[in-house]
Amino acid sequence: MTWSEGGNSGSLPVQPELPRARILVVDDHAPNLLTLEATLGDLGEVVKAHSGEEALLHLLREDFALILLDVQMPGLDGFETARLIKERERSRFIPIIFLTARSRDASHVFRGYAQGAVDYVLKPFAPEILRSKVSVFVELFLKEEQLKRQEALLRQRERQAMERESAYRYRLLGDAMPLCVFAASPDGRLRYGNRTWTELSGLASEAVEDLWRSEVVHPEDREGVHAAWCLSVGTGQPFEVQFRLRCQRTQAFRWHLGRAVPERNERGRITGWIITATDIDNQKRAEEELARASVAKDAFLAAASHELRTPLAAAKMQVQLAQRKFGAELADGPRRALEGLDRQVDRMTKLVSDLLDVSRLLTGRLSLEVEEFDLVPLLRTTCERLQALSSEHRLRLETPETLPMRGDPGRIEQVVTNLVANAIRYSPQGGAVELRAWSEEGNVVLQVRDQGIGIPAEKLPVIFERFGQAHGARYGGLGLGLTISQGIIEQHGGRIWAESRGVEGEGSTFHVCMPLQS
Template sequence: MEGFISTPPHSPQIEALETRILLVDDHPPNLLALEAILEPLGQRLVKATSGREALRYLLTEDFAVILLDVQMPDLDGFETAHLIRQRKRTRYTPIIFLTAHSREETDQVHGYEHGAADYVVKPFNPDVLRWKVEVFVMLNLQQQQLQRQEAALWMLEREVLARRSEHRFRTLVDALPLFVWAMLPDGAITYTNRCWLDYAGLEPAQGRDWEAIESVFHPEDLSRARAAWAEAHRTERGTEVEYRLRRSHDGAYRWFQGRMLPERDERSALTGWVITATDIDDSQRAIESLRATSEAKDVFLTMAAHELRTPLQAARGFVHLARLKSGTGMSPGVDRALQGLARSVDRMAKLVENLLDVGRLQRGDMELQTRLVDLHALLLEVAEHIQPLAEHSRRIEILAPEGLVLAGDPERLDQVFTNLLSNALRYSPEGGTIVVNAREEAGQIHITVKDHGLGIPPDKLRHIFECFGRAHGTAYGGLGLGLTIVRGIVERHGGRIWAESNGRSGEGSIFHVVLPREPRLPA
């Protein structure tokens, strides 16, 4: 304490600092006397004539010390001090009680119990009171000075850390296998990494010059890149664009994925841009090769399917003609052979049609002949057509209300449910009932096909609708195109299809088909 008292109240170190002293007394003459005593301290004096007024000041301001009269009407000094100590912000603000009546030791103890830093009885020595107040003023000023120094040290530390972080960041960015530019909001380039300079064969100054940068772009890609960057500047949003850049040592152009991302401050105001370019040339060429291979495969399959149609139709005609010419005189062995031949031709014809349908779906030219379809009648017809193929231990149960009508292509919808029911029979080797349930739900029709067969392994569920995707390999035949075609037809009708199964044999699968009642064809 002696050290603080001896410190000059207006030392150069804290000359710019100021604190406040709160004077609380219900008698204005007493406030004037206190003001005269404390004015030499050079601090702002705030006067309050009641405890409630003092509490209002404490809501908005901080004080080095409070001089509080004990005897006041309405809210006395002890009650006011109790309320001051209840608030976190003023819990430790020093309070000096002033009184002309309470001289007993018990009263002083009562004051200290209410948080008093000191208890002064009137009349008092003005110099002694000023010295006591000065101690708390100096403590407050020293605390402010320490806070300032702490803030300054923190800012200095942050600046040092920021410089170190920037150096570390630039070292890291220079080592990255991608190109990086930093720009101001107006597009002026402030930084570019070494990887870009080495690739483009540019000096550091050239690496920040837009004319030099654009000279590295492929002429066919430059306008597209400019348009993307202009749009990003206009909207202040990130963008991506692919372009080719010339490599300096051999003049070869390679594909890059360019990204432009905005930088913002804590108020979300734009402060700059970061542009990166990632080499995607190898993956781009691989994708182009795969695309070309896929297109060649699709063309081959389509051409092969078309070429197979004619001989298959001729074979079907010859089989029919042979059975017709032979009449009732055909031997049982020949009849069975012709029936087997007919089934093989029909199976081959179906495979050919599947290939053609897949080609139509991939090209997007599968046309639908839409009209009103009685779903109840359609499902019964499909079940009657397939039922003879099933063994007596299996049967198909249709649960669909009569008069359930939707708009769609009846032939294509027949193809959907024929495929689903055929699969249900094929993958139910142990028999069991196959239940087809159809119901209306909020303007849509929800059809489920449930069997009790092998089920679908959970890891295969998301692949069964892909081309050549089969849940159980080649053991059950087929090319794996049926569900691909089913999904394409359903989606062409504006619907969706999915499957559920736990993969346990005997618990089977459930296929869900949801179709709109009104036509809602995709664009």
């Protein structure tokens, strides 16, 4: 029942007239059947059967108030017919009166009662006595039918009362909720809107039937939300869509998130829909503002990074000139200061390059210079360069003799450098760093494994996001290297992922898989 529907609050419905009781008379002599019909016709509908077999066929199709059954019949006699009647669940409680021309000896009577008879009538019978006996059972049958109908009517009334109470409670609950709540019929027609809806729209709670195409919905959203609603109603799937509703008080449109779920009965059939519309205007505007701020931030980072490259390049050149010109003449202190300055300039240059690369990724301007090359020499050179920077770590390289592929060697080297440098950085106690490469099913596979501090499970989903760091800023960096590496690998048509149990000493393993011919 939808919230706009209710049960009949009046008295019980008028009971329909009870049907006439059916009386089954079974006798193999037609004159006897006619006599019984004439005698009992005004007590109920008399159905005649000429044999036990015919009587059983009637009982398969109809219910009877009483059975008058001749004992002596060819084929199935009265006793056998009664036994079969009592074996069926549907007919076992129908009263049976035996008609017999035999004397009422004890064994005969006992057998009849044993087969379920409630009485005996001797032939020839007195019409008044037979009518008296039959009328008792007919009256009992009609009283029982009347009780059944009254019980059904009472159950219906209870169900209607429960539905009215349920609908009332739903309505109270809907009116108490601080969001728009609607009820719809199984075919999707909206029937009711709660108090929040009436306060928002200024319309009556029932003025919702054509909501999706009404003036309350923003003109740009009407067709889209209507199409989404029709799809949900047609498929029975939940409905979720964002649209704008006009506030009657301010005449301004506000964003709402519409959701709907079907109500189903115990058989799974849809009996209605409950729809909600939650005001998300503040959230929507905050998201838009955040998006604008993010764009502005990215633009600033891109511009700042670009502008920083020139002074950094100049600083690097001045440091190198000073080292060449005065290196042999400088004492240990000034020489170490120049070396430290050189390293810091290199570090700043790397950070600026990362910021520029991220900016290019976001704007789709990170280009690749694709060519045919052998990956193995590139991996050897990278490992030798990084090994020279860290004597505490043992870099192990395992590759085939050659591994020809197609891609951007400079960008691939950048990815390998990021992964191996991270493995060294997050292994503060030293240890082995393994770099393996092989070809598999038309792909080149890289694997970098360390024995460091590992990555907590909850951090694995975020380490490839911009500025995402598994252990904060403790180990340096901006958290851009993996973001850039992922962008480069994806541009090569591949993917990159990490595995770690977050246990110190077990470290992490990074996997790269990309086509040999990108």
